[in-house]
């Protein structure tokens with residue numbers, strides 16, 4: 001945690017210095033290969049953290065989000081998904097094209113983000129998990145986050161032992177749950193873990209979901225599917241796809257798509273990978289997406305999309321938007337450096353900056 005704070009402070013200082021360089025966009029372009037499409041991902045737009053999100057790095061304050069839209073409309077050309085589907089090699093996209101997306105279907109994207117996007121004329125794609133619509137249950141990440149914030153890590157580790165015995169050494173943080181434990185278990189094991197966690201922590205996820213009202217209602221989803229807003233698939237229950245069986249693809253991918261199309265009245269064409277990792281975008285998943293009517297898939301590893309990028313491997317940046325200079329560094333500089341790194345170290349895990357949210 002300390003290393004991460006020191007690293008971020010260093011990046012903030014670098015951002016401030018870079019932003020002051022005259023013609024900084026042109027200088028950034030010299031850093032590496034042509035950056036064909038910039039994509040950004042936001043999650044929850046909220047002035048305050050709650051026990052359901054504190055520690056997940058998913059909140060953006062409304063005034064910072066509005067400033068981010070002003071930054072994007074000043075320096076970039078926001079585009080629709082339709083424009084992206086027409087080609088990412090740059091031939092059909094305006095210069096400095098940027099696509100704005102939202103993951104996880106927090107109600108705040110309807111209440112706060114969508115009106116601001118309309119105000120600034122910014123199209124957007126909203127990726128939704130149908131399991132949590134109408135606040136029927138808490139998303140696994142929000143449930144684990146709530147328990148960690150209210151009761152500590154002990155009930156979480158007890159639930160891990162209840163499902164997996166002594167296979168895992170005690171988890172120290174939320175990020176270890178999301179980056180180490182969840183990707184290693186099956187869908188059935190995850191459901192058993194969540195059930196056990198609620199019992200051990202003495203909480204009821206369904207009641208908490210109703211009280212917190214964190215997520216979109218189906219009525220809000222229908223309203224979002226208008227203007228230049230697009231509804232996308234984020235799996236039914238927000239899962240790491242690397243462990244899904246073919247039958248579970250049907251439930252998590254096809255079932256979610258069908259339910260979102262029924263609610264929105266629009267065709268669902270885009271998929272975004274929960275947790276954003278390319279490790280989850282397996283060959284089986286990519287093939288299944290192509291064969292089930294999806295036309296594009298997004299990750300969130302904050303790497304620049306170069307000319308000719310595969311539409312089923314488009315990356316997004318999860319930016320720090322506290323100021324124009326940090327947004328510039330996160331969107332213009334670091335993704336290029338990661339793209340260069342990936343050219344030399346195929347598939348290496350990012351060490352350039354820890355900007356990923358856990359969701």
Ligand SMILES: [Zn+2]
Nearest residue numbers: 103104274359
């Ligand atoms: Zn997500």
